[in-house]
Amino acid sequence: MAARLNLDGEEINHLKVCMIGAGGFIGSHLCEKLMWETEHTVLAIDVYSDKIQHLLEPGNPWSKRIEFHKVNIKHDSRLEGLIKLSDVVVNLAAICTPADYNTRPLDTIYSNFIDAIPVVRYCTDNNKRLIHFSTCEVYGKTIGSFLPQDSPLLKDPAYYLLKEDQSPCIFGPIEKQRWSYACAKQLIERLIYAEGAENDLQFTIVRPFNWIGPRMDFIPGVDGPSEGVPRVLACFSTNLLKGEPLKLVDGGKSQRTFVYIKDAIEAVLLMIENPDRANSHIFNVGNPENEVTVKELALLMTEIYCKVSGELKPEIPTVDVSSKEFYGEGYDDSDKRIPDMTIIKRQLGWNPKTSLYDLLESTLTYQHTTYSRAVKQMISKSHTS
Ligand code: NAD
Structure with missing residues (x-):
């Protein structure tokens, strides 16, 4: 492989x-990208390895460059040793499914704040670079969400565009435990920032602003708990695979921007390989062009799923459910999430490429190929039992 150059033309x-x-x-x-397109080495830490099993099989050209360590970072003394061996630490570990935020707020806060503290401390103590995964949820609600619905100011980006160095973080009251995740992520960001200063x-x-693609979460009853509630892509995929209407929480009126995982991973590789440009920065990573309401997402996913699977269009594509019914007490939501891209464009020259239609088409093709037979078997088993 030819030597890789960073954005300043220096050998990496x-x-x-x-x-x-x-x-x-x-x-x-990220493991796939590093194994398939670079010569970097990965010390892969997790409690599960199913999603990277294909990379861990012996005999691959990259086999010597990836090592899996089954470590729970909550209580494993091997963590500091592994950090000491590395050049850069990427921390992705977290509980990050909205269904957990209000139903398991303690686990959410411990996972996103308390458990991340030793990682930060070991990086500071051992002089290691840290790339930490936070979330777009730290912005909470937009300023515009507090304006009357007919206010002309709602069209002004100043009231909705989310800027890393300017926008406030606006959360709901404590009893809305949904904000436990965003608040824990915000505090770990502040801790990291202070360690830097x-x-x-x-x-x-x-x-990250809603990164989606293959291998996101699980299909309940197939490769995850039957009662589990994954994030929206897997929830809607499950409904489509089962041939049932997609469940829209509170009418599906929240607006989101979706970025294809493969585009977003390009941005992470740029951060890894360009420390001088990425250090001391907070980066929004999303695709402002791919904005839809959750209802529009549901209808688009239905249309694309019918195309890739050959299934007929359902007569009733969606049903409304209340957030209390779906997520339980204490749920709340952010209204709209459009990332400002100025900083990542300036520092890393990164731009997302994939349209919403294209990213859903490749993701739903994967979901159909991977799961449709297993879901059909699950349904026929439940009918016979
Ligand atoms: P994921 O749940 O698929 O991956 C998280 C991984 O961390 C899991 O494999 C889990 O087993 C592992 N983990 C959790 N606790 C651990 C522990 N104590 N010890 C060892 N491993 C542990 O989630 P993801 O979508 O890959 O997200 C990764 C990060 O990005 C998270 O910090 C999340 O908050 C953030 N994020 C992701 C998105 C997105 O769009 N996917 C959006 C916002 C934020």
Whole structure:
């Protein structure tokens, strides 16, 4: 492989990346990228490895460059040793499914704040660079959400565009436990930022805006608990695979921007390989062009799923459910999430490429190929039992 050059034309040394949460959705795509397109080495840490099993099989050209360590970072003394061996630490580990935020708020806060503290401390103490995964949820609600619905100001980007260095973080009251996740992520961001300011920690903070693609979460009853509630892509995929209407929480009026995982991973690789441009920055990583309401997403996914699976269009594509019924007490939501892209464009020259239609088409083709037979078997089993 020819030597890789960074954005400033300098040769990139082979790096040892300690990736915590490597067995999850984003981790699995980042591991693929690092194995297939670079010569970097990965110390992959997680409690699960199913999503990267294909990379861990012996005999691959990259086999010597990836090592899996089954470590729960809550209580495993091997963590500091693995961090000491690395050049850069990428921390992805978290509980990050909205259904958990209000039903398991303690686990959510411990996972997103308390459990991340030793990682930050070991990086500071051992002078290691940290790329920490936060979330776009730290912005909470937009300023515009407090304006009357007919206010002309709602069209002014100043009231909705989310800027890393200017926008406030606006959460709901404490009894709306949904905000436990966003608040824990915000506090760990502040801790990392302070470690940078007071103790010279080299850090980059990533705020993903709805990254989606293959291997996101699980299909309940097939490769995850039957009662589990994954994030929206897997919830809607489950409904489509089962041939049932897609459940729209509170009418599906929230607006979201979706970015294809493969585009987003390009941005993470740029951060890994360009420390001088990425250090001390917080980056929004999303696709402002791909904005839809959740209802529009449901209808588009239905149309594309019918195309890729050959199923007929359903007569009733969606049903409304209340957030209390779907998520339980204490749920709340952010209205709209459009990332400002100025900082990531300026520092890393990154732009997402994939349209919403294209990213849904490739993702739903994967969902159909991977799961449709298993879902049909599950349905016929439940009919006979
Ligand atoms: P994921 O749930 O698929 O992956 C997280 C991984 O961390 C899982 O494999 C899990 O087993 C592991 N993990 C959790 N706790 C651990 C522990 N104590 N010890 C070891 N491993 C542990 O989630 P993802 O979508 O890949 O997200 C990764 C990160 O990005 C998270 O921090 C999340 O908050 C953030 N994020 C993702 C999105 C997105 O669009 N996917 C959006 C916002 C934020």
